[in-house]
Amino acid sequence: MNPVLVAVLVLGGVGLVCAVLLVVASKFMAVPVDERFPKIRECLPGANCGGCGYAGCDGYANALVDGSEEKINKCVAGGAAVVEALAKATGKEAEAIEEKVAYVHCKGDCNATQKKAEYNGTKTCKASKLLFGGEGTCTFGCLGYGDCAAVCPEQAINVINGVAHVNGARCIACGQCVSVCPQKIVTLIPKAAAVKVTCSNKEKGPVVMKKCTAGCIGCGLCMRNCPAEAIKVEGFLAAIDYEKCIGCGKCREVCPKKCIL
Amino acid sequence: MSDGAKLLLIAFSMIFTENYVLVQFIAICPFLGVSKNFDSCIGMSGAVIFVMTLASAVTWTIYNFLLEPFGLTYLQTIVFILVIAALVQFVEIVLKKYIKPLYKALGIYLPLITTNCAVLAVTILNIDESYNFIESCVDGATAGIGFGLALILFCGVRKALERAKPPKCFEGLPITLVAAALTSMTFMGFAGIADNLFH
Numbered sequence: 112m113n114p115v116l117v118a119v120l121v122l123g124g125v126g127l128v129c130a131v132l133l134v135v136a137s138k139f140m141a142v143p144v145d146e147r148f149p150k151i152r153e154c155l156p157g158a159n160c161g162g163c164g165y166a167g168c169d170g171y172a173n174a175l176v177d178g179s180e181e182k183i184n185k186c187v188a189g190g191a192a193v194v195e196a197l198a199k200a201t202g203k204e205a206e207a208i209e210e211k212v213a214y215v216h217c218k219g220d221c222n223a224t225q226k227k228a229e230y231n232g233t234k235t236c237k238a239s240k241l242l243f244g245g246e247g248t249c250t251f252g253c254l255g256y257g258d259c260a261a262v263c264p265e266q267a268i269n270v271i272n273g274v275a276h277v278n279g280a281r282c283i284a285c286g287q288c289v290s291v292c293p294q295k296i297v298t299l300i301p302k303a304a305a306v307k308v309t310c311s312n313k314e315k316g317p318v319v320m321k322k323c324t325a326g327c328i329g330c331g332l333c334m335r336n337c338p339a340e341a342i343k344v345e346g347f348l349a350a351i352d353y354e355k356c357i358g359c360g361k362c363r364e365v366c367p368k369k370c371i372l
Numbered sequence: 373m374s375d376g377a378k379l380l381l382i383a384f385s386m387i388f389t390e391n392y393v394l395v396q397f398i399a400i401c402p403f404l405g406v407s408k409n410f411d412s413c414i415g416m417s418g419a420v421i422f423v424m425t426l427a428s429a430v431t432w433t434i435y436n437f438l439l440e441p442f443g444l445t446y447l448q449t450i451v452f453i454l455v456i457a458a459l460v461q462f463v464e465i466v467l468k469k470y471i472k473p474l475y476k477a478l479g480i481y482l483p484l485i486t487t488n489c490a491v492l493a494v495t496i497l498n499i500d501e502s503y504n505f506i507e508s509c510v511d512g513a514t515a516g517i518g519f520g521l522a523l524i525l526f527c528g529v530r531k532a533l534e535r536a537k538p539p540k541c542f543e544g545l546p547i548t549l550v551a552a553a554l555t556s557m558t559f560m561g562f563a564g565i566a567d568n569l570f571h
Contacts (some may be wrong), residue, residue, distance in 0.1 A: 117442055117443075121438065121439075121444055121447070121451075122450065122454075125455065127453055129454060129455065131460035132462060133461055136462055136466065137465055141469075142468055142469055321390055
């Protein structure tokens with residue numbers, strides 16, 4: 112027989128056998144997929160960014176199918192269009208996406224607070240904190256070496272006068288600065304937040320007064336004046352519950368230290 | 373040499389003296405790509421050992437009962453690629469159906485292996501060395517173990533590299549390649565041991 116023909120036949124045969132094997136296997140050993148899954152998965156953009164908190168779009172779709180995830184507004188990348196599509200696919204009501212933004216809870220810049228020592232080590236917040244909690248007198252506030260600015264993929268963070276500032280227009284709320292900050296003073300807050308606490312110091316009022324002119328002294332005026340009971344003062348520091356906050360701005364008016372903005 | 377000694381020799385040389393990654397420089401791509409964190413190293417190594425053993429068995433059978441009788445040995449590369457790709461797909465389907473935990477543990481690494489040149493290398497070298505069936509399987513499994521060893525060792529090196537501060541122009545991949553070269557030089561220390569150990 113023609114050697115070319117033999118080669119073609121054998122190779123073709125091997126390919127055919129493999130193909131048949133795979134087809135048969137995928138038919139007989141198919142794992143039943145929930146029929147809602149492809150529908151829901153189709154709505155998602157497929158960017159696998161992880162912004163929803165799941166490992167990729169498949170993960171989020173799975174969670175929606177098996178009911179462990181209730182909310183359909185977690186896809187930040189897809190925006191309102193995806194929420195609408197998901198609402199159709201799941202039969203749930205469309206909710207608005209809560210857009211978030213990173214915020215640095217400290218206003219203790221070089222004018223407001225003083226240094227207790229001169230630090231000459233590695234120029235990162237992480238290293239600076241290891242030495243007596245940083246060079247500033249306040250050991251809760253921004254260290255100013257910009258670890259957050261270094262990890263920010265959008266260059267949305269600038270250190271100005273010793274304190275990091277987030278550019279809300281550029282921030283994509285990825286949360287990398289939140290996890291890298293050794294002081295834990297960066298958090299994600301709703302983009303629409305009317306008020307925010309600009310201090311992270313949990314010491315008693317008189318102690319804070321000595322250290323920083325921009326510090327929260329824990330007087331509790333905001334808590335008492337809040338009509339929605341959205342503010343709690345814990346450990347001499349005010350904290351706003353954004354689920355309850357109605358954005359009236361009362362707390363900003365009454366704060367004697369102007370540390371609610 | 374007795375059969376047992378020959379198998380031991382194959383195992384020892386595949387893991388240490390002829391280590392695929394660090395001595396023969398095969399499968400450098402997954403070696404550099406996956407060695408960043410320990411968990412994925414374990415996943416990848418497991419999947420490679422599994423697939424290499426299976427592929428060795430299947431390709432040896434195909435070569436000796438199909439290609440050689442028809443005088444088509446020149447087709448081995450293309451046939452092996454075809455068979456390995458189909459095999460990996462098949463194994464994935466089977467695992468998904470019957471052994472869910474293993475499927476989840478191997479995860480994304482199973483399909484990735486189809487493109488791992490170490491798998492093709494081990495099957496072709498089995499034929500070149502004219503191993504018998506058992507020897508081929510042992511060769512496949514131990515080559516996989518050698519790959520895993522290199523991966524896990526280098527993962528530790530990279531962890532140390534993260535803390536080091538190389539000159540700016542060496543940051544990232546360049547210093548990783550330098551580190552890989554140094555790691556591979558440590559394996560030169562095994563050269564010659566195998567031949568004198570098992571004869």
